[in-house]
Amino acid sequence: MPTTKTLREGSTRKRAAILTAARELFLADGFDRSSVDAVAARAEVSKRTVYDYFGDKRTLLRAVVDSVGQSLVTTVRRTLDDTLPEPAGAAELEDGLVAFAMRIATDMLGSAEYTTLQRLVRTESGHLPQQDYNPMADTPDEAIAERFAAFAEAGLLDVPDARLAADQFLALTFGVALDRLGSANAAQDPRVRPLVVEGVRTFLRAYRADRGAGGTA
Template identity: 85%
Template sequence: MPTTKTPTTKTLRAGSAHKRAAILSAARELFLADGFDRTSVDAVAARAKVSKRTVYDYFGDKRTLLQAVVDAIGQSMISIIRRTLDDTLTDLTEAAGLEDALVAFSTRIATDMLGSAEYATLRRLVRAESGHLPHQDYNSMADTPDEAIAERFAAIAAAGLLDVPDPRLAADQFIALTFGVALDRLGSANAAEDPRVRPLIVAGVRTFLRAYRTA
């Protein structure tokens, strides 16, 4: 079996945010176009308009650079989730508006995040280059989206609109019932492009509310 190299542990430069972003952008484009094995650090440096030494100083090695690309996309996905939570599930005071708010949140996540080119890029990179990431099931977002939703459900419960003894469990079940169902059944969750997505989300939200809405 081929050996798996461990990403570098050398101390890396924080460096210029502009150069770092340029390197990540160049690496992302090349990893997608040519794959990890055929992408050289020289090519990344040339596309980013920096020296090869700068790439090594900022990221250490090519494997760490790939992980940084995946992590950067994951962080952008987390930002979408937090922004959507703030836009749709903040300061709720009336039980009557809860269903519409949860449907709006789920629909926007399904379309703006799961239906985005960024998410498609993340899935493609992780699927194609899993052998070069820290482990086969590497997830740059980890539990952050679930925890962010759980925190918001706890706040809604504190306002008296939900009864959620275990907010994290409620978040996991909500995800499974809404855009999770759309992904599993349709392979996509873009409500703007597929009219079958929204009815699945609405049904999932109503099922969730039957379990968790306060009496």
């Protein structure tokens, strides 16, 4: 069980060094074969510092996974800001949704961060708090829902339930790609893009505010 002792916040630099060292060792050697001594040596801190900051090795593993998950959440929010700031009309909205989905399907799903997260959750799930542990939780979905709610206020979308709309957007784009191809990584499979584009168009047929007034499909 993870420790319940009060942990030190410590210096940001030392925490980052420990997390980086632990991440590298857990990936290279696995959780069981990676010692706290090895983590401390690679991070250039004392063994006591590792324990003071993280308590035990399982808590350290969770901190590593959580940090990678939060990095990916930051990527989602940044991508939303880059591709879906304030579209002026329905045509721009479709282009922005496709651009957002494709950026996630290439830059994020093809990134080392995402690969790291998948590997750690898959191979070390027995050492994490629970089998269905999700370090990203619902945060990306909530970020998309917030953006959809803003578009509804601007009169571009009709979304009585923004979170449901976000879930359906993800299902129609990434979900379809995963079901059909086994992956939504567009950097590795060019078949992802057509599925994403059609998913966006299907989403807009259901949620575009002007869908009953002869808008483009």
